[in-house]
Amino acid sequence: MCPTIFTDTNGLRLVIGGSGGPKITTAVASVSMRNLWFGENIKQAIDSQRLHHQLFADEIIYEKQFPQNILKQLKAKGHVVKQLSEGDRGAVIIAISKENGKLYANSDYRKGGAVEGA
Template sequence: MDDFSTPNTVNSFGIPASPANFIKPRKRPLSSMCPSVVVNSDGMVNIVVGAAGGSKITTSSALVTASTQWLGMGIKEAIDHRRIHHQLLPAQIDVERGFPQIILDGLMGLGHNITLKDSAGSIVQGILQQQEGVVTANSDFRKHGLPDGY
């Protein structure tokens, strides 16, 4: 039932209750899920990403996608990379231990509050096609996942 909000409480992710997600008859809980498929200019699938982890789903999916598309990382490197997450409320950035210090220094220099975490709090799976006919996949080591294929 943690998918719904209970008045005057916070959920297991530390998010305050929202009236939009209160329990009501025949109501489904709001969700942070965002399965993503990115295609190239020819309409060919480039990357498929999905994640689990409540409110950290969207930032984890976006980080993996950006890492492959803009930073040129392979899917394993992008999924295995340390994660960063901003919840908006509270005004702090959660950072998985081992995230590049130079980026953290820059964020702190801009006045951001940084909280180091032992875990990313999210699990990502992904499939990447960087060139036609070559497909790679990865399952997040944080949940002891392994990709499988033929």
């Protein structure tokens, strides 16, 4: 699950977690960075294509639509890259982000999720 809560000087900023076994931690880190550091809204951050590296085996797993220019650069540096197996969803992330005093939520499309509420 890897439930994670981020705060800033204004209090709560991001609540995030997921499912997906060993891929959860890298997915939570990736989505958190995209939202908190790169300024993407929570939907953009969750819906973006992801990489996963577990240390063992020494390979980088990427989602089908991951940008080829980045994969090419990783290969040029000697990394072994492998596409995520067909039918494997990777990690599925759920998050709530507080921006400008408003709450925004997103449920990962990778599992057919949807956000509902008022």
